[in-house]
Amino acid sequence: MDAKANAIVAQSGGPTAVINASACGVVQEAAKSGKIGRVIGAINGILGVLKEELFDISAEDSASVEALKQTPAAAIGSCRYKLKSLEESKADFDRVLDVFKAHNIRYFFYAGGNDSMDTADKVNKLAADSGYELVCMGIPKTVDNDLACTDHCPGYPSVAKYVATCAMEAGRDTEALYTADTCTILEVMGRNAGWIAAATGLAAKCPEDAPHLVYVPETGFAWDRFVRDVEEVLKRLGRVFIVAGEGLKDDKGEYITADKGAFAKDSFGHVQLGGVAEMLKAVIEKEVKIKTRFNKLGTNQRSAMHFASLTDVNEAYMCGQMAVKYAMEGVNGKMVTLVREGGPQYKCTTGLAELRDVANGEKKVPSEFINDKGNHITDAMRDYVRPLVQGEAPVTIGGDGLPVFMRFERKPLEKKLPKYL
């Protein structure tokens, strides 16, 4: 490959605490390889490629690049712009290749979820069909932890550690003030998969501990069972702490609530969720007649760098680094996966999966991770998540007592093509 071949690194979908650590791995390993010219950032994911909004990460301060490991969200920018099939989104795909050619991009490192792996796969095919030498590598990223082919997804361990801690802390709050505020609901993310909600179960180390009830979308939710669950805990402890995934569904697979308003669907056509906690609260106050509060962490759960998992930061970095190493070894069209090695001690290495297998897959919480009553987790889930939340990622604290995050200078690369989008 051309010794001056450049690489693009891009970030897609919902931010996490560690997607920047993956970008850091790409940038630092690319520099180390000596085989890549410049590492170029595509501002706001594939949108930046389409708009030719690019900047030279290699020209950024090396301290900024290093500080990516301590900065949440997506420092290169992200988007939810979806490319459909090669036929339906032909103009977009052609444009991507035109931009790559114009800037001599021969490597495309794309950190994202299954939609992003789909895009990377299709760009790769198009390049191959048109005889343009290109290496496309996927880097897993999603707090939802629902990507196929990988033991877990970078981003998930940090949100798991944070929400479990939040359940412990707010659980102690309810325990302290149950005479007034008897019930608390913690609503967490997870549209279709309950991995985040399930992680909070780790906080319950004895019967007194919160959460007392954990509901995931994988288990058919029924109001009568729910009310019975709440009454049972109330009778036993005098208080109730509930964790609910935002995407709870009934036995027929329908969301138990859905906002019907103007923004009910996001740009991917997904139904926008929210309001599960409010609905549970209303039912508890009506049926069980106890005062109920709810906490909805929202985007704070996926950006909680201040208590991120060190294991997660290290593995996210490794995914970025290995994407480059594999590419240097001639691998193409794959996503880096995390592989949990057997044995009593947790050990995680990387593997590879076909981009299209990740694009078409989805990994839900298996039934053996949820108890028979469908209202808490099992030891199998605890064993799965415990190693992931080990260690606290270092965060530099500034003179104002708050974390210090980096921001790229983002000096734009000169545009070489006509405007698009």
Place this chain on the structure above:
Amino acid sequence: MDAKANAIVAQSGGPTAVINASACGVVQEAAKSGKIGRVIGAINGILGVLKEELFDISAEDSASVEALKQTPAAAIGSCRYKLKSLEESKADFDRVLDVFKAHNIRYFFYAGGNDSMDTADKVNKLAADSGYELVCMGIPKTVDNDLACTDHCPGYPSVAKYVATCAMEAGRDTEALYTADTCTILEVMGRNAGWIAAATGLAAKCPEDAPHLVYVPETGFAWDRFVRDVEEVLKRLGRVFIVAGEGLKDDKGEYITADKGAFAKDSFGHVQLGGVAEMLKAVIEKEVKIKTRFNKLGTNQRSAMHFASLTDVNEAYMCGQMAVKYAMEGVNGKMVTLVREGGPQYKCTTGLAELRDVANGEKKVPSEFINDKGNHITDAMRDYVRPLVQGEAPVTIGGDGLPVFMRFERKPLEKKLPKYL
């Protein structure tokens, strides 16, 4: 005073990350004094006194007592039970004194807000009138930071540090994904005072930084100005991050929203708030037509031990410790206050205020801490809050990667009186 005189320590109102540190200060200083028999915990505040539900903290493991400094919420238990005037709540006040007499309680250390200081003051008066030797000392506690006579309240610095960090982090999330999720609202606590919302302003160190708009209850809120503010930030940055105190009020002093449901009022008759974020979101989506999310940290903000302010933990401990020291010096009927000494370096010592002055006072965010537009803070507010959020309180992390919190054994003291309540 009787050498075997016992002390009660009790906690009241909404929990904080550091009210247990104050209890730790009381217990350890009481032991050191050599003049107090046992330190007795009243389970769930004044309710525990009324019900004679007491336990001997002096008999608890000293490691548990030490671990109070790292445990959020209220380890002795809290309540919102309000005693009214000495006439209206005569039976309750008489019962308090009866319980004190039955257990030879000569010291009453009460950590709470202005309602608790009122209770302590009245118990003190009743004891004096009936010739029962009793020392009542108040220890300030409230995340709302609205107590009179003290520079700030233990509990506030920790919530300030946490919500400012949350604004930074979720702000980076919005910055990363503004092409899809353009606006985010962070709703924080603060019924009548905007101290918590104002603290998030510290996170904005440059024009790009969140929060871009900060609204406190002290400033009359108007929908037309709000929409204009949002449009102005949107035009400038392409995204908007807003912090709203839960108790926003219009120019006439009416809450801009109030839940009218079954639990609209808490047991003190306060209107229960919530829904400010939802209302702002609805207006933005309708008027400005940008997708808007909201995060509502709820009780997680006041229990966030995992990122509490070390300054706060130390000062909370000092308040508990000094309450005992002052009592040993013969002080009675006062609340310990925090006094910010002058000079370029932050230095905080303690002072004393009349319980009744605290009970009848309220400290709102002064107008010079809020900008002229009423949509952000001034440097005066930054200078006020910056020293308070310095340092990170140590938290022991267990083998499961989560914080370790203590729980008292709470071996009940034998009841000596007939049942009451």
